[in-house]
Amino acid sequence: xxxxxxxxxxxxxxxxxxxxxxxxxxxxxxxxxxxxxxxxxxxxxxxxxxxxxxxxxxxxxxxxxxxxxxxxxxxxxxxxxxxxxxxxxxxxxxxxxxxxxxxxxxxxxxxxxxxxxxxxxxxxxxxxxxxxxxxxxxxxxxxxxxxxxxxxxxxxxxxxxxxxxxxxxxxxxxxxxxxxxxxxxxxxxxxxxxxxxxxxxxxxxxxxxxxxxxxxxxxxxxxxxxxxxxxxxxxxxxxxxxxxxxxxxxxxxxxxxxxxxxxxxxxxxxxxxxxxxxxxxxxxxxxxxxxxxxxxxxxxxxxxxxxxxxxxxxxxxxxxxxxxxxxxxxxxxxxxxxxxxxxxxxxxxxxxxxxxxxxxxxxxxxxxxxxxxxxxxxxxxxxxxxxxxxxxxxxxxxxxxxxxxxxxxxxxxxxxxxxxxxxxxxxxxxxxxxxxxxxxxxxxxxxxxxxxxxxxxxxxxxxxxxxxxxxxxxxxxxxxxxxxxxxxxxxxxxxxxxxxxxxxxxxxxxxxxxxxxxxxxxxxxxxxxxxxxxxxxxxxxxxxxxx
Amino acid sequence: xxxxxxxxxxxxxxxxxxxxxxxxxxxxxxxxxxxxxxxxxxxxxxxxxxxxxxxxxxxxxxxxxxxxxxxxxxxxxxxxxxxxxxxxxxxxxxxxxxxxxxxxxxxxxxxxxxxxxxxxxxxxxxxxxxxxxxxxxxxxxxxxxxxxxxxxxxxxxxxxxxxxxxxxxxxxxxxxxxxxxxxxxxxxxxxxxxxxxxxxxxxxxxxxxxxxxxxxxxxxxxxxxxxxxxxxxxxxxxxx
Numbered sequence: 001x002x003x004x005x006x007x008x009x010x011x012x013x014x015x016x017x018x019x020x021x022x023x024x025x026x027x028x029x030x031x032x033x034x035x036x037x038x039x040x041x042x043x044x045x046x047x048x049x050x051x052x053x054x055x056x057x058x059x060x061x062x063x064x065x066x067x068x069x070x071x072x073x074x075x076x077x078x079x080x081x082x083x084x085x086x087x088x089x090x091x092x093x094x095x096x097x098x099x100x101x102x103x104x105x106x107x108x109x110x111x112x113x114x115x116x117x118x119x120x121x122x123x124x125x126x127x128x129x130x131x132x133x134x135x136x137x138x139x140x141x142x143x144x145x146x147x148x149x150x151x152x153x154x155x156x157x158x159x160x161x162x163x164x165x166x167x168x169x170x171x172x173x174x175x176x177x178x179x180x181x182x183x184x185x186x187x188x189x190x191x192x193x194x195x196x197x198x199x200x201x202x203x204x205x206x207x208x209x210x211x212x213x214x215x216x217x218x219x220x221x222x223x224x225x226x227x228x229x230x231x232x233x234x235x236x237x238x239x240x241x242x243x244x245x246x247x248x249x250x251x252x253x254x255x256x257x258x259x260x261x262x263x264x265x266x267x268x269x270x271x272x273x274x275x276x277x278x279x280x281x282x283x284x285x286x287x288x289x290x291x292x293x294x295x296x297x298x299x300x301x302x303x304x305x306x307x308x309x310x311x312x313x314x315x316x317x318x319x320x321x322x323x324x325x326x327x328x329x330x331x332x333x334x335x336x337x338x339x340x341x342x343x344x345x346x347x348x349x350x351x352x353x354x355x356x357x358x359x360x361x362x363x364x365x366x367x368x369x370x371x372x373x374x375x376x377x378x379x380x381x382x383x384x385x386x387x388x389x390x391x392x393x394x395x396x397x398x399x400x401x402x403x404x405x406x407x408x409x410x411x412x413x414x415x416x417x418x419x420x421x422x423x424x425x426x427x428x429x430x431x432x433x434x435x436x437x438x439x440x441x442x443x444x445x446x447x448x449x450x451x452x453x454x455x456x457x458x459x460x461x462x463x464x465x466x467x468x469x470x471x472x473x474x475x476x477x478x479x480x481x482x483x484x485x486x487x488x489x490x491x492x493x494x495x496x497x498x499x500x501x502x503x504x505x506x507x508x509x510x511x512x513x514x515x516x517x518x519x520x521x522x523x524x525x526x527x528x529x530x531x532x533x534x535x536x537x538x539x540x541x542x543x544x545x546x547x
Numbered sequence: 548x549x550x551x552x553x554x555x556x557x558x559x560x561x562x563x564x565x566x567x568x569x570x571x572x573x574x575x576x577x578x579x580x581x582x583x584x585x586x587x588x589x590x591x592x593x594x595x596x597x598x599x600x601x602x603x604x605x606x607x608x609x610x611x612x613x614x615x616x617x618x619x620x621x622x623x624x625x626x627x628x629x630x631x632x633x634x635x636x637x638x639x640x641x642x643x644x645x646x647x648x649x650x651x652x653x654x655x656x657x658x659x660x661x662x663x664x665x666x667x668x669x670x671x672x673x674x675x676x677x678x679x680x681x682x683x684x685x686x687x688x689x690x691x692x693x694x695x696x697x698x699x700x701x702x703x704x705x706x707x708x709x710x711x712x713x714x715x716x717x718x719x720x721x722x723x724x725x726x727x728x729x730x731x732x733x734x735x736x737x738x739x740x741x742x743x744x745x746x747x748x749x750x751x752x753x754x755x756x757x758x759x760x761x762x763x764x765x766x767x768x769x770x771x772x773x774x775x776x777x778x779x780x781x782x783x784x785x786x787x
Contacts, residue, residue, distance in 0.1 A: 310647035401595040403620035
């Protein structure tokens, strides 16, 4: 066991170490922590309100245990889903997996070590969500000391069962799935799953548009049968909530003991399965598939292409083939348009559907500025642009010894970011023309604004990344993780475009569709020219000195 | 001819290369030796335009790398010491990309790709992602890429590391043929046997300065007491 303990300590240390993080990154984390305080306060405030109103509505009929059961179910689902990515990457995709396998450790010891960081990270969410819920419930129900003692114990064991269940499922899947063949594909599917889950949650929230705690309470009362059915699938939620609502009774104590016993049982099961199955999934992780060699196919691909096209093709291939880039760049940028499409489809009978005809009734200037603001939301945040340089990582130096002019490399990167955003623009165009029935004139206007804005943000992101790139990464995810470049871009855009919109809105001399569009486009084109000039100066200074 | 004239390079206070002078004549295989941290890689990076030069100048066949970088870079092919690059591309995609950079015509690239990859035994792996290649195969694909446009000057950083005996032999033969055609092969290595067997001329560098430059016979004459290259190397690079 001492070996497992040593492994856990070393893995936690490696993951959480500040070594190798730049001071700006550290400052970024501190700023982020402070920025999260009001956000956290808001969550706490609304949780408290929700629990209060649910309690007031359900306590008279003696149904208050349902509140806790619901939150335990919610936590179970959250823990289960968030662990998919972390467990997969820690157990199977991390670069160090094979070096641990070669050391004289039992499989269960390595599994235990590997699960330390993903498991501990669940406690972050646990502290943020479940802890306040238990506290607020205690306050609203004026619970005694025993409740809080039970609550702490149950809080501590809540992540165990979902984590173990998920890990076991994944270990069995990995045992039989041909991972060495589909490593990248698996990562992409996991990334997509997160995306679909987020969209799904939004859809569910939209479906339950009752609003507020009393609406939810009505729903609970009406659908009592459904709830019982749901807790039937999550017996642990049922045990925990009963233990907490009747802490002083024998039933309460028994359920608490049952939960603690189950958690220990699951932990033992986890180690047993780990010992038996883990290595079978890990061995053969490295190495890949060799496709069948076809000489004619190879000869077909040999042809001369213009350099800029060749560079662009290389960028696109790398983005689409690298799971971290694909999910962070392609999938994420599709989030907004797909989300919008889902809403439009769901609300096709309501006021949203008539938005198209409403648009034409708006005053010209407001319409154009509104469209511009919307465009910024859609194509303003382009991970493809602010990862342009960093994506190359340690391969960056290749641009330096090959005879390619810096401007050509940078231009190919701008075009790459621009192309990827075209997908978003295409989906939005489809929504506008076919779902919202927006007039052709307005669509053309928007398209023009969107294309020009796309160019601006593509260069803007590249400039920021060139100014402060992160090339020294070992895992592609580091290009996005712990960097505040996206936030920096958002802040700059909000300042520049926010001021512009505000000025145009208030200057009465500018009015009407065409004048406003003209002024806006002129400004954007000047901005593009300025950005290109700035990029040229920056690249003269930075291009050869970043490593 | 490659000429390095009084070049210096510092990194945050530490001088990696100090007033270094080196002339590499045409038609030679030139070995560049030195212990770890001696300044070999820094020098090679300055020669290839990866690192800006603090002081001094470097010319390749008379073209200054700082003043005319594009022209100079067309003259050489560079094999870096790391081969874990462009891993998500397929072998053939990588070669096509490099050929596009050097504007190699379709016919020439087809012939070259066939010849080089068959010589190195990686022809049948061309349609696989470089990520699935072994270290040696990655090295071979990079070397093939460099030789596609038939550069006058080859600059190779540890080119033989990871190659199997057959490929190593093939590459050494190619190096010899290239030099015999009056061109330059400049390469760095740690393997002294290779130097003895292959090089026409060597330079030994330590603490950012050239400690010795000359041909193998000169070197042996100058250090008659040392019966082998290893002892000579150790003596030259001994830390003062």
